[in-house]
Each structure stands twice: as C-alpha cells, then as structure tokens.
Amino acid sequence: MPSKATGHRQTCNADLELRLLVVQCESPLTPVGAFASFEIPKFFMSVALRGAVPPVHVLIIVVGHYLLGSRNLPDTGVLAQEIANFWFDSDNRLFPDPERIGSLEVLVCDAKHDPVTIVTPTGAVQAAKPDPANVSASLLKWAQRLASEEGSVGVLHWIGHGYGQGAEATGMTTSLLCHGGDPVDPQQQAGINWTSWLGLINQITVGRQVYCFMDACRLDPGQKIAFPGAPGQFNWGLPDHVQVFSSTSHGMPAHWIDTALPATIAAGCVSGPVGTQAFLAALACFGAKGDSGSPLPVASDEVLQASRALVKRWSEHQGLIGQRPEGPKHCLEAPLLFTKTPMSLVDVKAPAAPPDVCEAQPETHHGTSAGIQVAETNAAPHQFRLAREPHRIRLDGRNWGPPKSLFNPYVPI
Incomplete structure (x- = not known):
C-alpha cells in the first residue's frame, strides 16, 4: 500500500434512517470520526417523500485510523x-424528477479526532466507527432498504486502504480494511471481502440503480489475506447491474495527496484522495452528457470518462503513477443526477507563440473582451476546465480560431 502522501484510503460508514428528525451535524470543517446517523423527520418524509417519490439512499464509509500509525x-x-x-447540497444536486435524498449514513474514523461529528441540515450527530460489525450491518441495511423501496437509488462511497489478489483467469478478490483489529486476531487489521459483499448487494438490489464509488488501493499484498465475506449464499451467475467505479485498476495503487504542487492546485485538486475528488467533480459537472441545454444529465459512461481524465491530469502534475479508474462493465444510460454547470476538460495540443499564452473564450462573448480564460498550463498541452458550450481558442494573443463544440467530458483540440 502506498504511503499516505501518495497512497490511499478506504472505508467508513454512517447511516441515515427514515425516521424522526434525528440528524448529525457540524460545521463543514468539523472532523468526522465516529458514526454519524442522519434520520429524516417524519414530517419531512410526508412532504418530500409523499406517495411514490423514489428515494436516494447514500452510504459513506471512510477509514482513516489504522493499527499501524503510518497507514x-x-x-x-x-x-x-x-x-x-x-x-x-439541494441547490446543486439535481436528481431525476421526482427523486429525493431518502437517507444518508456515515461511518468514519479519524486518527486525530475521535469521536467525529457530522453536520446535517438539521443538526450534529456523532458518526459510528467503520469496524467490521458496523460496516456489515450498514451495507446489509442499505441494500435491503433499496430492495424494499420501488424505484430507489443507492450510492456508496468507500475510502480507505485495500488490496487486490488473484487474476482475471482464476478470479480476482478485492479486500477493504476496516477500523480496529481483526475479531480472530486483534493484532491484525480488520477487513472485509468486498468482492463477496458486491455479489450479495448485486443479488439483493436487482431492478435498482446502484452506484458504488470505491477508492482504495488494489495492490497485491504479497501474501494470502482472507477477510470475512457477506453472510449467506447468493447467486454468482446474476448479471452485474451494480455500477461499480474503482479509483484504480486491479493490482495498482490509489493515491492520496497530502501537499499538492502548484500545477495540481491550478488543475483543481488541492489535497486528499485523488479518486474520490475525481468522482465528485465528475458527478458535479464534468460527467455531463451533451453540449447544449441546462441542466444536462450525468450518467455512468461520462462519469468514468471524466474521472479518468481528471485522475490522469492530476497524477501527471503531482508526479504520481499507476492510477487509472475503472468503471462498470455495462454503463447505465439512465442519469444519476443532472447538472446546471456542465464542464469539459480541454487539452490544446498546439503550442502558443511566445511570449503569448493560450486563451479560450465562449462563443457567446466573441467580439468582446469578456469571458477570456487563460490556460492552467504555460506549455502544450494547454489545459482548461471550460463550461460545456462552444469556445474559440487563440495562441498568439490576437487571432481567435473557429468555435469548437465541447460535447464530451474530455476534449483534445
């Protein structure tokens, strides 16, 4: 597992129950370390979730505290x-009508802040630690809740350390480390067999939209490691419908940036888990589908494209190697979200004529001095993050090129 400066993280989970107004809250910068449980008040449910409104259930698991302090x-x-x-963020998280957040659960442990408090729109609550028992209970409850509610959508974020073992021909297994010692051997870090859990989630949630954003290393540990799997028996032959996004490929590292270099910051990544930052940016704006109209849908294939482009860009600036996100075998066309601020990552391959810089301008401002954006890099490829609308590019400080449509998450020019 890479060091935390270039290495990675994994799980934590917190649960949101649809009950009374019992919520976890704190300032946006308040550390979250224990277990946070946000429950939506019944009076809110009777309004926002009246009738057949499909709920979106979010489970967040972040594991930051390990037996070995260097991890x-x-x-x-x-x-x-x-x-x-x-x-x-109800102003910017636009769900397909009439979907609404139905529950949000957080499991998290923080080495320097224990317990951790999560701030919600209705108050502050301590988060539970992502030990194996809490993780298993929360995963199962989350999956069963999705199965029990027609049209529901599930979102899982997992951040922490992990391993990948095996080969495609013989079967690959992903293990995720949890908080605390192993129940059988307390001197060893606890964990779960994620591959097994994914099989159970896939079986329980048939017919539902389910998205898992997994941010953990998948390097081979060099020895056989076997963690407990999901309970019961399930059918491994079912089609994979769960949309699984991994921050890195099997056998490769996932990186965590402690101190970002200036070029990385200029490209939009300040610190933290590279994969998760890319997933959130893709969901917020870069994973949009289309080049006109607002809001635009955010769907699986575009989220994968955007995540790969963002991770590649940030990794190159930071000098990190080996990380490339992977996505579902079969991407759903149905959107998870809509975005009012669709954007594209643009690389202009031609060099600017010294001493000029590469600039971009929305076509709607052509003929004026408004809206001109200078590239984030001063050498080719000149990199931009541009609104999803036609832009003109100039390389000599004087002459604008023809308008270029920005249709995809990543656009080379």
Missing part, C-alpha cells in the same frame, strides 16, 4: 463531512 490518513472526518455536504 493513517489525514483529516478523514473532514473528508466524510465534505462528501455528506455534496449530497446535502
């Missing part, structure tokens, strides 16, 4: 809060 990940409580805030 600890910094500020995981803050990270868990940021992810929760992302889904609580």
Whole structure:
C-alpha cells in the first residue's frame, strides 16, 4: 500500500434512517470520526417523500485510523463531512424528477479526532466507527432498504486502504480494511471481502440503480489475506447491474495527496484522495452528457470518462503513477443526477507563440473582451476546465480560431 502522501484510503460508514428528525451535524470543517446517523423527520418524509417519490439512499464509509500509525490518513472526518455536504447540497444536486435524498449514513474514523461529528441540515450527530460489525450491518441495511423501496437509488462511497489478489483467469478478490483489529486476531487489521459483499448487494438490489464509488488501493499484498465475506449464499451467475467505479485498476495503487504542487492546485485538486475528488467533480459537472441545454444529465459512461481524465491530469502534475479508474462493465444510460454547470476538460495540443499564452473564450462573448480564460498550463498541452458550450481558442494573443463544440467530458483540440 502506498504511503499516505501518495497512497490511499478506504472505508467508513454512517447511516441515515427514515425516521424522526434525528440528524448529525457540524460545521463543514468539523472532523468526522465516529458514526454519524442522519434520520429524516417524519414530517419531512410526508412532504418530500409523499406517495411514490423514489428515494436516494447514500452510504459513506471512510477509514482513516489504522493499527499501524503510518497507514493513517489525514483529516478523514473532514473528508466524510465534505462528501455528506455534496449530497446535502439541494441547490446543486439535481436528481431525476421526482427523486429525493431518502437517507444518508456515515461511518468514519479519524486518527486525530475521535469521536467525529457530522453536520446535517438539521443538526450534529456523532458518526459510528467503520469496524467490521458496523460496516456489515450498514451495507446489509442499505441494500435491503433499496430492495424494499420501488424505484430507489443507492450510492456508496468507500475510502480507505485495500488490496487486490488473484487474476482475471482464476478470479480476482478485492479486500477493504476496516477500523480496529481483526475479531480472530486483534493484532491484525480488520477487513472485509468486498468482492463477496458486491455479489450479495448485486443479488439483493436487482431492478435498482446502484452506484458504488470505491477508492482504495488494489495492490497485491504479497501474501494470502482472507477477510470475512457477506453472510449467506447468493447467486454468482446474476448479471452485474451494480455500477461499480474503482479509483484504480486491479493490482495498482490509489493515491492520496497530502501537499499538492502548484500545477495540481491550478488543475483543481488541492489535497486528499485523488479518486474520490475525481468522482465528485465528475458527478458535479464534468460527467455531463451533451453540449447544449441546462441542466444536462450525468450518467455512468461520462462519469468514468471524466474521472479518468481528471485522475490522469492530476497524477501527471503531482508526479504520481499507476492510477487509472475503472468503471462498470455495462454503463447505465439512465442519469444519476443532472447538472446546471456542465464542464469539459480541454487539452490544446498546439503550442502558443511566445511570449503569448493560450486563451479560450465562449462563443457567446466573441467580439468582446469578456469571458477570456487563460490556460492552467504555460506549455502544450494547454489545459482548461471550460463550461460545456462552444469556445474559440487563440495562441498568439490576437487571432481567435473557429468555435469548437465541447460535447464530451474530455476534449483534445
């Protein structure tokens, strides 16, 4: 497992029950370390979830505290809060009508902040730790809740350390480390067999939209490691309908940036888990589908494209190697979200004429001095993050090229 400066993280979980107004809350920068449980008040349910309104159930698991101190990940409580805030942001998280957030659960442990408190729109609550028992209970409850509610949508974020073992020909297994010692051998870090759990989730949630954003290393540990799997028997022959996004490919590392370089910051990544930051950016704007109209749908294939482009860009600036997100075998066309601010990552391959810089301008401002954006890099490829609308490019400070449509998450010019 890479060090936390270039390495990775994994799980934490917190649960949101559809009961009375019992919520976890704190300031957006408050560390989250224990277990946070946000429950939507019944009076809210009777209004927002009246009738057959499909609920969206979010489970966030962040594991930042380990038996071996060198594995600890910094500020995981803050990270868990940021992810929760992302889904609580009703102004910018636009679900397909009439979907609404039905529950949000957080499991998190933070090496420096214990317990961790999560702030929700209705108050602050301590988060539970992502030990094997809490993780198993929350995963099962989350999956069963999805199965029991027609039209429901599930979202899982998992951040922490992990391993990948085996080969495609003989079967690959992904293991995720949990908080605390192993129940059988307390001197060893606890964990779960994620591959087994995915099989059970896939069986329980047939007919539902389910998205798992997994951010953990998948390097081979060099020895056989066997963690407990999901309970019961299930059918491995079922088609894979769960949309699984892994921050890295099998056998490769996932990176965590402690201190970002100036070029990485200029490209939009300040610190933290590279994969999760890419997933959230893709869901917020870069994973949009189409080039006109607002809001635009955010769907699986575009989220994967955007995540790969973002991770590649940030990794190159930071000098990190080996990380490339993987996505579902069969991407759903149905959108998970809509975005009012669709954007594209643009690389202009031609060099600018010294001493000029590469610039972009929306076609709607052509003929004026408004809206001109300077590239984030001063050498080719000149990199931009541009609104999803036609832009003109100039390389000499004087002459604008023809308008270029921006249709995809990543656009080379």
